Amino acid sequence: MEPIGKSGTGKRVCVVGASGKLGRYMVRHALDRGYEVVGVCREKSTGKLADFAGLLTVIPGPTSDPAVIARAVRGCDAVLTVLVPWGMNHYATGTAQAVLDHAEPGARLVFSCGWHITRDGLDVYTRSFRLYAAVFGRLAKLARFVDIDDQVEACRRIFASSTQWTVVRGSDLEEGESQGLPVWSRHVGDPVLASNLTRRVDYAQFMVEAIGDRALIHEAPAIVGRLAPSAIAHARQHP
Numbered sequence: 001m002e003p004i005g006k007s008g009t010g011k012r013v014c015v016v017g018a019s020g021k022l023g024r025y026m027v028r029h030a031l032d033r034g035y036e037v038v039g040v041c042r043e044k045s046t047g048k049l050a051d052f053a054g055l056l057t058v059i060p061g062p063t064s065d066p067a068v069i070a071r072a073v074r075g076c077d078a079v080l081t082v083l084v085p086w087g088m089n090h091y092a093t094g095t096a097q098a099v100l101d102h103a104e105p106g107a108r109l110v111f112s113c114g115w116h117i118t119r120d121g122l123d124v125y126t127r128s129f130r131l132y133a134a135v136f137g138r139l140a141k142l143a144r145f146v147d148i149d150d151q152v153e154a155c156r157r158i159f160a161s162s163t164q165w166t167v168v169r170g171s172d173l174e175e176g177e178s179q180g181l182p183v184w185s186r187h188v189g190d191p192v193l194a195s196n197l198t199r200r201v202d203y204a205q206f207m208v209e210a211i212g213d214r215a216l217i218h219e220a221p222a223i224v225g226r227l228a229p230s231a232i233a234h235a236r237q238h239p
């Protein structure tokens with residue numbers, strides 16, 4: 001663990017799940033903005049942050065461990081959390097609850113998840129999306145490697161909390177050069193989102209930008225790539 005240094009902006013940001021693909025992009029965006037960054041990841045994954053050696057403070061440990069999170073989020077103005085449904089140990093719920101319980105009062109809390117999470121039940125899913133989610137969710141649970149219900153419960157707790165939360169709901173993701181900040185809408189099924197594809201690097205940018213965007217507090221934006229055909233069509237119709 002490197003000592004925490006002074007950042008140019010004076011803002012300290014914690015990335016929970018920093019070693020994953022989305023997490024590493026978020027670390028990069030946060031560092032580019034001059035934020036002081038603290039990253040939390042499983043002990044065995046710390047090597048995935050080697051590129052950032054000396055640039056961020058790494059707190060190794062399970063992200064669902066309240067003691068690990070309490071230490072990591074101390075003094076942080078914002079916490080960016082990757083919520084994943086992996087495993088059968090309530091990892092997502094434990095992670096979300098630890099962040100909700102231990103983040104500084106008033107800190108911006110930004111969480112990632114997928115379109116399958118609904119806040120108000122007004123999302124409209126295509127038949128193929130529902131079929132995929134149902135079949136994948138059931139098979140994965142049977143195989144005991146993914147528990148979608150755990151991510152659903154994690155988000156239910158976030159939505160019910162009085163913290164300054166935002167839950168960013170990602171579309172399908174792809175790698176590639178940035179296309180700029182994704183566009184968002186309140187409900188899956190809104191035409192602007194129809195292309196269902198976002199570059200992962202841009203998803204990470206949206207998460208980091210959300211820190212300073214007060215309009216996103218207590219919102220669960222569903223995002224899509226800025227250059228996705230549905231986003232371009234929407235921009236033409238609503239110049």
Ligand SMILES: NC(=O)c1ccc[n+]([C@@H]2O[C@H](COP(=O)([O-])OP(=O)(O)OC[C@H]3O[C@@H](n4cnc5c(N)ncnc54)[C@H](OP(=O)(O)O)[C@@H]3O)[C@@H](O)[C@H]2O)c1
Pocket residue numbers: 017018019020021022023041042044045048082083084085086087091112113114115169170171172173200
């Ligand atoms: N993939 C998609 O197409 C997609 C679509 C929509 C939304 N999203 C959302 O985007 C976010 C990032 O997803 P991603 O697919 O791009 O993955 P990712 O960024 O690579 O992140 C995966 C994370 O899961 C952790 N992880 C892996 N196996 C685990 C296990 N058995 N127990 C606990 N943690 C484990 C990884 O930690 P280690 O580094 O320690 O392995 C890493 O932090 C998630 O919130 C996801 O819901 C993804």
